[in-house]
Amino acid sequence: MFSPRLRISYTEGLPIVSTATLVGVILLILSGMIGIMTVKGLAHFWPKTLYQVTYLADDEEVPKQIFASLLSRDFVTTEGQKRWLFSQASLFQFSDQQHLIEQQQIIKMEPLEDLTDIQLRNGNRVIARLQGLVEGSRPLPMAALDKLTEKVEGQVEELQALKRGKLAAIHMQLAEYDRRQVSADAPARQRLVEEFEAVSQTLAVAELELSRYRLQLLFDDGRYHELALAEIESLHRLNSLTSWQKGEHFVQSLWVFVSEKPKRANSAGGVFPALFGTVVMVLMMTLIVTPLGVMAAIYLNEYAPENGLTSLLRVGVNNLAGVPSIVYGVFGLGFFVYQVGGNIDKLFFSEHLPAPTFGAPGIFWASLTMAMLTLPVVIVATEEGLRRVPDSLRQGSYALGATQFETVWRTVIPIASPGIMTGVILAIARGAGEVAPLLLVGAVKFAPSLPLDTEFPYLHLDRQFMHLGVLIYDGAFHSNNIGHGSSMMFASCLLLLLVVLILNIVAVWVRARLRNRYQALAR
């Protein structure tokens, strides 16, 4: 039985089998992770059927009725009863209401044709039965709805432009007069006031005009309400959509998700500011960490004498990579924000004190902190790249009259550039996913404005910013919004994965080009 032949094949086979198993397990974990993110994340955008749910709650005698969408069938009580999670939305509540209803208690679930999902301009969402369309008191045919919505939308935008433009300008002018203490009966001022009133008048008339177009809605508590078309941002009769229309709706909500601001405490709307903040922060971090890391690695590999101190430095760098990220956060807050930022404020922005400018968390300090965090990665990878540059090339450069600096700059760095890019790739991957330190140095759940805009000086280094990771973190703790909040979380997570992936693909592409260009032979 223990023939030598068998034993040999066993010892040879074992490493192969275990490697294969390991690879299999890793691939399984990876695909499982991406699979869950994709399914759960994308489910957030697929239109959900709206139901009229009739159920009998435990301590009630008469059945209740709600209009809701079904979020999940996966909840189970301690007694093993299945419970379904519904999300109800009516005009008279601030946010979506979650209902966990035992399966047995559900009497009826009807996907009524006229149930409509309505997104209001104020951010709220309602589900109601669409009963009719009126102009004043004159009923209009339902078929006119789409056209009318478009028309109303155009006019609402016009009015808003008027408010933001002309009215705001008059306001500013009046405020200016106030500051200069122009008396109330000065002719210029009076003319302005008159103009102001005229414009307001026009606006009021136009708004009244607009508000004549109304939708007649029936709510789940039996109330009847007429809602002005002007208050509605979007309206979807989800139950009567064809598959194609559902697809369109899916793409549309995906687009809203990546391109719009969040609403209702990050549980609705889009995540654009977070996406933008993440990308800007990562790019700034890369711009800071790359030169620093490359210079440090070049010093260590090309200039530093080979002695104990240098090895000590190297060990130090390697150990920095293992420091918990929150420590960097604390360091960033204590050193960059309070120390450096505080002193910058004292020196350059003293007129604003005690309100801090740079002495408070902001995107620059966050990028700098993340640069510190990813510095060891870049140093180690760059040094690896530098070590691979054959000495014969350095000698060749010196022999042509180059100084050490010229040799490093013209020969060593270009040839080591793929190695440098490897470091940058690793830094991006690490920097984009790290949340803990960011919470201390500038990332917030909600920031009113973007760190980069069209307003001078365009890049606002002192502003706080939103970050996908922070949004995910926040979404995970949204207790009263289990369903929706968490599906936002998955969607944000998917987006974060995508951002890292895209940034990485770009970096890998750059590296491949550099490799092609400077394929150094290991000689």
Place this chain on the structure above:
Amino acid sequence: MFDYFDLSRPEVDLDGLADEDIAIDVRDLSLKFGSKLALKDIRMRIPKRQITSVIGPSGCGKSTLLGCFNRLNDLTPGCEVQGEVYINERNIYHRKEDVAALRSRVGMVFQRPNPFPMSIYENLVYGLKIQGIRDRRTLDNAAEQALRDVALWKEVRDRLFDSALTLSGGQQQRLVIARAIALQPDILLLDEPTSALDPISTLTIEELITQLKEKYTVLIVTHNMQQAARVSDFTAFLHQGSLIEYSDTNRLFTRPKQQQTEEYITGRYG
């Protein structure tokens, strides 16, 4: 072996040469790598616009000697030099010597071709760009002239912007020679330039070397005694860091003065 000599050429006595015919004057040069003495009291006058070969057993210090003339040994940690080397009446080991400038005047070609992993053109103009030359036409002309000098122009004129690593070994070696002469140095140091090449490429390079003599002072290290005999005017024999014999090539190979030399060139050296 005697077929290689041009016996019609009159023998030249090195001691009889005037100072202005001397390119490198080595005076009592000793070199240590840490505690190891690699060169001992070398005294040598290398004539201008002539080809001088350096022969000797492996590890005797040939490369080290060459590395003294462009101070490339300086890069080796623990290297210590005593004595003087005069080039153009200046001691290059003077502490105020501009080493980078020196290296642009003393070109070197290494035992293994080491083109930069960049385009052929970039390789050729590397030294010139370091000298601060930016004018495109000057660079182009210099590159073309250098390639013509090493008889590589016809082969690569259509692919100047391809990677230098796509060239064959022999072409690469000619390219690095071209790279060195693009700077129009006074002196060219060749460290076993043909040891990695096939016989045909070797011949091409040997022909090239004999032509280079018209413009440059050439020093060539070689293990191949036929090669030394074929191409060089003067030959130096090194043994364990000492200069055993140095004279006209014809004389050294036909009537060596030292017994060690004779043993080495006749192959009796252990």
